[in-house]
Amino acid sequence: MNLRSKIMRLVLRAGLTLGLVCLVWLAWTVTRGIALAADPTGLEGTTEAAVNYVWILVCAFLVMFMQPGFAMLEAGFCRAKNAANLMTKNLMDFAIGALTFFCIGFAIMMGSSWHGLWGTTGWFMLGDYYDVDAYLLMFWMLVFCATAATIVSGAVAERLKLKAYFIYSIVVSALIYPIFGHWVWGGGWLSQLPFGLSALDFAGSGVVHAVGGFVGLAGAMVLGPRFGRYNRNGKPQAIPGHSITLAALGVFILWFGWFGFNAGSTYDPHHLIISVIAVNTALAAPAGALAALLLARWRTGKWDTGMALNGVIAGLVGITAPCAWVEGWAAIVIGLIAGALMYASVKFLESKGVDDPVGAVSAHGTCGLWGLLSVGLFADGTYGVYSIEPPFVIGLFYGGGGEQLLAQLITAVVCFVWAFGMGYLTFKLMDKAFGIRVPPEEELQGLDIPEHGTPAYPDFITGRS
């Protein structure tokens, strides 16, 4: 114990010293006369460029705003005694993730590719990367990275140690997300598959949501279910969330942000198909909600509000990959199926003893894969790969044959294996090293007071122990 803490302290000091040295070097390097840069001020600001920037930035702001959406949804679906903990996690994953992604992640994701595996340039966005275009792209990818990262907090809620979550945040933003992102969006090997137009994931059903969802699955599995989630006979018992209003608010905020997420992914508003994307985003979510609500009504006899809320997310995740390539009616069908899949997935995981307090694995993971596949089915041949020029993307139902579907299937499998595998490794290693689950008394008492020193709602009498 004593030795271990001494070592810890040593490591800490070494780290701090190193950090300071780096900082000094950084300051020294970058501060010679004016900044080294390609085009930091955008001298060439044509109106065409200005429109692009306005669109992409506004959409990126919307995506960033999905953070409180996740925070409110997760808090609402968990217990009051862990609300401050969830707020901290949802804030700090963005904080840590953003800093990590800026310093390292972006270079790995979008830097010049090393054999299609990962990028190698653009560290700290210095030198030629100090450029308005590069910064714009970095910002866009950063908010997507933060979304992937924050999905996990729901699946591991109410029992993961804060320290473990911080470390996980670094790993996901520095490695898990950027590397898979590189494969699909950064010119990596998946984007060079010899089937159809290769791996296609318009706005990130796979790259963002399924990655987040399956890392979350890994986390939930390593952690095990919360105390009380299964009763003595192993029968699952719901643990109701503490605020349906906050959860609903979160879902609406997410939906709002999702318009930026999907429509912004043309990365160019001159592709007027952004209107079709917006419509598809507005239709898949209702379809998902409806499917989930009706299924729950059929199975339980009640109009289950929580399921309807999850259904919105399911529909949105489902339409994320195909949103630019399908018609409105297809968006509805994709959403309906996503909602049903989510319901089935929740029940399946529950029956397998996996405790995902907010349904993140089902909504983001399962439906993320479905989104990838649906491209290969419903793509209607009217839009290309982020391009209004041919070749256009055509799926099975529009006579495009099964090639694209194959590419999507491969992507889906790789996505699952990578995210789940890396997630499992990360959480398992941490668990071996220091134990990632809070002690039982702390879990019973709630994490807020022992870890953060304060209850989230000190003025209210809370009845649940």
Place this chain on the structure above:
Amino acid sequence: MNLRSKIMRLVLRAGLTLGLVCLVWLAWTVTRGIALAADPTGLEGTTEAAVNYVWILVCAFLVMFMQPGFAMLEAGFCRAKNAANLMTKNLMDFAIGALTFFCIGFAIMMGSSWHGLWGTTGWFMLGDYYDVDAYLLMFWMLVFCATAATIVSGAVAERLKLKAYFIYSIVVSALIYPIFGHWVWGGGWLSQLPFGLSALDFAGSGVVHAVGGFVGLAGAMVLGPRFGRYNRNGKPQAIPGHSITLAALGVFILWFGWFGFNAGSTYDPHHLIISVIAVNTALAAPAGALAALLLARWRTGKWDTGMALNGVIAGLVGITAPCAWVEGWAAIVIGLIAGALMYASVKFLESKGVDDPVGAVSAHGTCGLWGLLSVGLFADGTYGVYSIEPPFVIGLFYGGGGEQLLAQLITAVVCFVWAFGMGYLTFKLMDKAFGIRVPPEEELQGLDIPEHGTPAYPDFITGRS
């Protein structure tokens, strides 16, 4: 009973079968090679068009974001025991409404007109309607439709059966809103009135808000007041809402969304008058809040927070119709009057035994009509009908005579009659058929547990029975 339920089951099965047949047909029709379409990818994406799209989409996102605004406002103004029910209603009216409007409503509202009464083309947005411009317009009208639909949930809160609300959602999105919308915005008969520049409703004080408000009035009247709203002697008793913070949050969100609602209604940012519209939107709301707050202070001696919040909505609804045609000072006056009217209307309805839990009828209905009329009074002759070219709109106070006012008056009357009449019919028919009010025990217990199976705040001790 037994027979009835047998018939129900039969109808259900028939409906389902029909739906599936339709779906198969749909899939068959639309999936021949690539999609039938006019211009689904917007090949002609000039920068001019791109700016338009960016503006209209961003504004539409803002309007869509008004949904959680309504949800939070209504939840905050109602009791905790009905919060999950309100969340479900506010979510599902958008869900059902969006699907309905996409499939049917848009065709009725904006399709080629049949004798100025309703539109007849564009079902399911298929064929030539699979076009970026058509999708854009559909999206814009869809979010407005959803706003009209969701207003009603407040007026009928805490006692309407969920089933009735679902049916209502279909009717309003398929018929009530689209038909009136067709009359004013879709080239229908009201837009051809031979007075002034005919019926003018810039962003929808009438088409959206008054329609929603008076359908709500009909609902509230058919339902009757909540248990406890009037005491033994018939004296009105307030039933306080469970969260002023959520209500305030809702109002701020609505206000935020309203900037999109109003300024986006130029449907073209090249009309730089959008800045004037934004200012008017920013001034009418404060004026409404101030009027309501001071009136309440004068009458009750207290600084009534709830009234001030309602006042914001009142001011916003009032300025919605005239926002592009008036100066800033006029926006203030319109807002002040709207706030006062709302206050008077709340008191009037209360005295007549109409129980509108959140003040939706007064804020949206009464002030919606006032908004229509104010165009005929304050229009200053600097802007035309969604056009920067003459003829410009001039009201009474700027020497335009009473013609425009007459057109507005007719529109207001038609609006009231149509919305209230259709609303009454809808709710009354449903009431005859299956009874739209929940049983008394359910109302006392709150709708959350009996209908949805879960309380909204299970962790907190709630004291009110």
Place this chain on the structure above:
Amino acid sequence: MNLRSKIMRLVLRAGLTLGLVCLVWLAWTVTRGIALAADPTGLEGTTEAAVNYVWILVCAFLVMFMQPGFAMLEAGFCRAKNAANLMTKNLMDFAIGALTFFCIGFAIMMGSSWHGLWGTTGWFMLGDYYDVDAYLLMFWMLVFCATAATIVSGAVAERLKLKAYFIYSIVVSALIYPIFGHWVWGGGWLSQLPFGLSALDFAGSGVVHAVGGFVGLAGAMVLGPRFGRYNRNGKPQAIPGHSITLAALGVFILWFGWFGFNAGSTYDPHHLIISVIAVNTALAAPAGALAALLLARWRTGKWDTGMALNGVIAGLVGITAPCAWVEGWAAIVIGLIAGALMYASVKFLESKGVDDPVGAVSAHGTCGLWGLLSVGLFADGTYGVYSIEPPFVIGLFYGGGGEQLLAQLITAVVCFVWAFGMGYLTFKLMDKAFGIRVPPEEELQGLDIPEHGTPAYPDFITGRS
């Protein structure tokens, strides 16, 4: 007493009469044929102008949306028994402030300068000011003014009389903010300092945040600490806020709005540096949060959620002035320092007996000054004064010498003296006139019931007295 109330009534009547006369005159003047105006409809709407308008308006909407951010943050950090009061204050400061600024404040801030001290034209935005450009600028400045105004409500929370807050709102929107704004942004004397490029405050670390923060400091000092904030021995005792989830929601909303605040301040999206600004805004906030979280962890042993939330604000305030002139790595450093400064400032004020319930003085005041100074240190010489043409802004670390730093220092000092001085005067005068603090029983009971007649959460059992 009787005499005083008679005089009050007289004054009131006189005021009302005067107001009505003014209104009649206004109506008479402005309504002769069509409106007097420069260009109210923007006949010249080129696409270039349209993009500018879209960008500026959307960013202004985002800034306006910071209002609920402040409202939720402050409510969350205060007790449930004052929540309705805080909602009223946060709503009405915008309401009163917007009306005041439209009528008077804008003329003082941006009208033709009188000796560099204040503006003198543009009252009520009449005549030539009825112009799309003028309205746009007014709107932009209005939402900034509202931000400055609302910051104060946090520092004086839970004990200031509503009446005093209303009067303060008028003073800050008519005088304190506009005059200082004139000095820096309206062509006033600070913008003509003979050092460096004179006073530079890109988006308002000083003009908006430090002004708000130090007026708040004055208010908090005149009021004195809340009952219970210091125990018998003078030791500070925290008074925990009633909802960490609302507080976190508020911070996320603020952050979202801040992207508009900072990036919109180019006032022209053709300056593509808006992408760099967005990135800096996305990096400084996490850095601030991290610094505050780690400092609190080091000093208290707990992961203090509230401090992390304050840290976000600190980082954002710090980057506000330099956001267009620094690289990403510098934004991180500025944010880290801001977070630490905020922590130190909170502790310092606490030790001096100043009770700032939400940390507004430290986050906005202290970090606002730091933001001003940081321009003189980190400006990297790639961007000019709202211009992509030279001269470019260079700070000490990039070889620019100390001149700019000197200009910034002067601005910071003037900012502090002006804001604190004027704030102190305002609150002290009011205190002498009628006493600005609520009576002790009212403070103990909470302001909601005595002032507003209603508790914020009537359905919940609240335990804290």
Place this chain on the structure above:
Amino acid sequence: MKKIEAIIRIEKFEEVKDALNELGYPGMTKTPVEGHGKQKGLKQQFRGTTFVVEFPPKIKLEIVAADKNVDEIVDAIVTKARTGEVGDGKIFISPVESVIKVRTGEKGEEAL
């Protein structure tokens, strides 16, 4: 004097209160509680899965009354609070030795 402690259904509170109002009673204190006797829990659901509320919420009424009034108060409560289903509640009667009225300092029955 006796303390009458009645644990009743939340939904029945209004009726009980009205009945007691007609009867006239010295005063009443109401506490939100949770409990169960024979009634062994309530089923609710969340996100598609049920859970058992082992201690359903109830209202506890406490009335301290003069000995002679106890019976009629108890009768009124029993009549109004009954539904016949498990979960109707219990009434406990226990001795109170002394009562003090804070406002006046009075003691004993007149303090009620």
Place this chain on the structure above:
Amino acid sequence: MKKIEAIIRIEKFEEVKDALNELGYPGMTKTPVEGHGKQKGLKQQFRGTTFVVEFPPKIKLEIVAADKNVDEIVDAIVTKARTGEVGDGKIFISPVESVIKVRTGEKGEEAL
């Protein structure tokens, strides 16, 4: 031993607590309750209309004390909790037969 059950105004709790602290008392349990005696409801308002809070919130204090200490505790409460307006509250004293201290298992007065 006796149980002293005092129902007081929320605003008076701090003062009462301080007074009891000076006196020294074995322990105290505090419950948020709602009730009324002579005080027949509080007027509040919402969106411009008033409503009556028939059971205004109060604080219930329970102190189990040795017989000899009861009077001084009651006196302290009465003195501090009084405003003279209706709604000041009541104090009920009832017998306690036995006390057990969970931590140690001690019984009787020394368990207090």
Place this chain on the structure above:
Amino acid sequence: MKKIEAIIRIEKFEEVKDALNELGYPGMTKTPVEGHGKQKGLKQQFRGTTFVVEFPPKIKLEIVAADKNVDEIVDAIVTKARTGEVGDGKIFISPVESVIKVRTGEKGEEAL
């Protein structure tokens, strides 16, 4: 009959409940309370500064039981609720004169 009033730690409630379940008990009422005895307050913090929760939250259990069952119930509670640290709580036993079952109108021990 006796009323057993046990004030215990929130975290210990589940264990106590399970033990009582095994024992079998007539019924139970649970109230969230706040209190302190020897335990003189809990430290928490907010925005970097500590504060003292003078009355930490506890759970109060009330069980009215037949005289003969009192001891085993008390024993079960004491065993399960104990941690040995201050704040473990107290159990008070007081007389109950009569019990009425609302559902049936039964009185006395069979009403439990």
